[in-house]
Amino acid sequence: MDLQGKGIILTGATRGIGRETLKLLIEEGAKVVAVGRDGKALREIKGTYGDAVFPVQADLSDPKQRERVVGMAAEVLGGLDVLINNAGFGIHGPFLEVPEEKMRELFEVNFWVPIHLTRLSVPFLRGGGVVLNVVSMIAFVPLQRWAIYSASKAALRSFFMAVREELRKDKIKVINVYPSVTRTDFFNRAGSERIRGTGSVPPEKVAKAIVKALKHEKEEVFVSFYDGLLARLGFLAGPISVRLIR
Numbered sequence: 714m715d716l717q718g719k720g721i722i723l724t725g726a727t728r729g730i731g732r733e734t735l736k737l738l739i740e741e742g743a744k745v746v747a748v749g750r751d752g753k754a755l756r757e758i759k760g761t762y763g764d765a766v767f768p769v770q771a772d773l774s775d776p777k778q779r780e781r782v783v784g785m786a787a788e789v790l791g792g793l794d795v796l797i798n799n800a801g802f803g804i805h806g807p808f809l810e811v812p813e814e815k816m817r818e819l820f821e822v823n824f825w826v827p828i829h830l831t832r833l834s835v836p837f838l839r840g841g842g843v844v845l846n847v848v849s850m851i852a853f854v855p856l857q858r859w860a861i862y863s864a865s866k867a868a869l870r871s872f873f874m875a876v877r878e879e880l881r882k883d884k885i886k887v888i889n890v891y892p893s894v895t896r897t898d899f900f901n902r903a904g905s906e907r908i909r910g911t912g913s914v915p916p917e918k919v920a921k922a923i924v925k926a927l928k929h930e931k932e933e934v935f936v937s938f939y940d941g942l943l944a945r946l947g948f949l950a951g952p953i954s955v956r957l958i959r
């Protein structure tokens with residue numbers, strides 16, 4: 714897909730992987746509806762990118778706000794070419810100590826939000842449109858103390874692999890991107906240090922992989938060769954890593 718002039722909804726655009734992806738999308742000539750909760754970050758984004766960006770402040774855990782986001786996007790972009798489901802968060806800690814309400818909130822944002830936004834966006838997606846999900850390597854290799862986060866990303870992967878086939882007849886592509894540990898605020902916000910025993914990649918690298926995936930319309934995307942290998946060995950790597958990595 715040539716991104717020049719394309720209309721894109723990008724969730725989680727205010728920081729981390731989303732903020733870097735926004736930068737690259739705009740360099741490619743796309744028009745982006747940038748969604749996040751942080752009003753200050755959204756004002757900065759508008760100041761930096763001007764007419765190429767339409768910031769929308771929304772807490773996506775609220776279904777009404779999701780409807781507002783897609784309605785506004787369809788209007789200001791005059792239709793839609795790409796939906797990028799990037800917003801998400803983690804919770805680190807023993808599951809017995811994590812309140813169930815927090816776990817349900819995580820599943821709402823990481824799993825139900827992409828599904829709802831996709832349902833809302835499909836009627837507006839122009840032929841050849843794309844839904845891209847920022848999943849995680851944790852979908853293949855669950856980690857202890859990250860149980861609900863691991864489950865949310867495994868569910869997201871599975872759901873959209875199935876939906877990919879359903880949307881093919883409408884010429885809508887579904888792309889799943891699987892970053893590994895990335896240097897963003899994610900870990901602080903999850904109440905964790907970065908995962909020990911693993912390396913980490915800068916968010917710019919993940920953003921490049923996302924934009925490349927859109928341009929080449931590749932369906933299953935790993936940020937490095939090693940990640941792809943690990944995912945393919947998931948049936949072996951999962952049971953081992955869940956024991957060794959804390």
Ligand SMILES: NC(=O)c1ccc[n+]([C@@H]2O[C@H](COP(=O)([O-])OP(=O)(O)OC[C@H]3O[C@@H](n4cnc5c(N)ncnc54)[C@H](OP(=O)(O)O)[C@@H]3O)[C@@H](O)[C@H]2O)c1
Binds near residue numbers: 725727731751849894
């Ligand atoms: N960092 C990693 O190691 C890693 C690895 C694999 C996958 N991922 C995935 O990559 C995605 C981006 O993560 P990141 O590392 O860039 O984390 P981040 O820096 O914490 O950014 C998370 C983004 O999601 C938005 N968000 C979270 N909850 C939201 C809500 N209820 N409503 C609206 N927006 C919400 C945040 O918006 P505000 O800040 O404006 O609230 C922020 O823009 C996530 O889906 C994450 O699971 C991350």
